[in-house]
Amino acid sequence: GAGVSQSPRYKVTKRGQDVALRCDPISGHVSLYWYRQALGQGPEFLTYFNYEAQQDKSGLPNDRFSAERPEGSISTLTIQRTEQRDSAMYRCASSLAASGITDTQYFGPGTRLTVL
Amino acid sequence: DAKTTQPNSMESNEEEPVHLPCNHSTISGTDYIHWYRQLPSQGPEYVIHGLTSNVNNRMASLAIAEDRKSSTLILHRATLRDAAVYYCIPLNYNQGGKLIFGQGTELSVKP
Numbered sequence: 750g751a752g753v754s755q756s757p758r759y760k761v762t763k764r765g766q767d768v769a770l771r772c773d774p775i776s777g778h779v780s781l782y783w784y785r786q787a788l789g790q791g792p793e794f795l796t797y798f799n800y801e802a803q804q805d806k807s808g809l810p811n812d813r814f815s816a817e818r819p820e821g822s823i824s825t826l827t828i829q830r831t832e833q834r835d836s837a838m839y840r841c842a843s844s845l846a847a848s849g850i851t852d853t854q855y856f857g858p859g860t861r862l863t864v865l
Numbered sequence: 866d867a868k869t870t871q872p873n874s875m876e877s878n879e880e881e882p883v884h885l886p887c888n889h890s891t892i893s894g895t896d897y898i899h900w901y902r903q904l905p906s907q908g909p910e911y912v913i914h915g916l917t918s919n920v921n922n923r924m925a926s927l928a929i930a931e932d933r934k935s936s937t938l939i940l941h942r943a944t945l946r947d948a949a950v951y952y953c954i955p956l957n958y959n960q961g962g963k964l965i966f967g968q969g970t971e972l973s974v975k976p
Contacts, residue, residue, distance in 0.1 A: 780962055791952060791966030792909060804961055840908055850897050850956045854964065856908030 751775065753857035755841050761863045762831055770826045770860045774843030781824050782842040782854060783816055792840055798824060799847040831864045838862075867892040867955035874971045877943045885938040885970050887953030892933055896955040900927065900938050901964070904949045909966075912938065912951070948974045 754773045762768050774781050780799055784792035794808040800821040809815070813831075818824040828835055838861050842854040870888040877883040889898065900912040913920055913927045915936070920927040926939040940947055952969040956962070 782962070782964070784964075784966075791903075791950070791969055792964070794963050794965065797961065797963060799961075805963060808963075842908075844962060849962060850958055850960070851914065852962065853911040854901075854909075854962070856910065859908055 753841055753843055753855050755839075755857040755860050757860060758858060759861045759863075761865065763865050764832060765830055767827065767829045768831055768862065770828075770839050770862070772824045772826070772841030772843075772857060774822065774824070774841070775845075775855055778843035778845050778855075779821075779847045780844045780849070780852070780854075781818055782844075783824070783826050784840045784842065786838040786840055786859070788837075795826070828862075831862075833864045836862055836864045867896055867957075869953050869955065869967045871951070871953055871967065871970045873968065874973070877940075877947075877972060877974050879945060879974055879976050880942050883940040883943045883947070883972065883974075885940070885951050885953075885972065886935065887937070888935050889953065889955050890934040892955050893957060894933075896933075896957045898927070898929060898933075898936050899954045899956050899964070900925070900951060901954065901966075902947075902949040902951045903969070904946075909952070914956075943972075943974045945974050945976060948972055 782797040783795040786792045796806040798818040838859045840859045842856045844852040899914040901909040950969040
């Protein structure tokens with residue numbers, strides 16, 4: 750079946766612009782996670798949802814970053830007034846159960862964001 | 866959150882077994898130990914997880930020390946496709962599924 754999809758796959762933007770990154774999880778998956786990955790580093794947690802409720806946003810770097818999942822399916826990560834330091838691969842993952850610690854997370858292909 | 870220590874890199878020959886160690890001496894009694902790997906230019910993928918007993922699946926085996934302060938991921942016959950960064954990740958109920966990735970071990974496989 751279809752896996753986690755993300756769009757766009759690549760985004761180049763100018764400093765100061767807003768960007769919206771989309772994640773479409775596996776159908777029926779309750780939990781959705783956002784991670785950010787700098788080159789040569791492991792993924793870094795940003796935030797996660799169970800259904801439409803944002804459970805933990807402790808990893809969001811600052812208030813320019815926000816995320817939503819209004820209908821408990823597709824999620825959007827928005828970065829306002831982008832800065833060069835925001836350049837990274839943004840990855841989304843989903844899992845079947847609500848925050849299950851024995852569940853598998855399935856990762857999408859990521860969105861490569863470049864801020865000029 | 867429990868801290869982990871893994872070798873930065875390891876090498877293996879194709880079709881030989883590989884033992885990837887992870888030290889997690891601060892792990893709590895209810896932390897599950899998850900392993901994910903990330904192939905070049907791809908997102909992480911789940912490998913295996915366990916709590917106390919050794920675990921086997923089609924991809925690998927996980928050997929957990931009796932005191933749970935360390936674990937070893939075992940690839941029984943390494944293939945070129947197993948070249949990846951392997952992450953050992955303790956996970957407890959308070960984290961709600963939030964994966965904390967360390968630096969991982971970069972495994973290279975020689976033909």
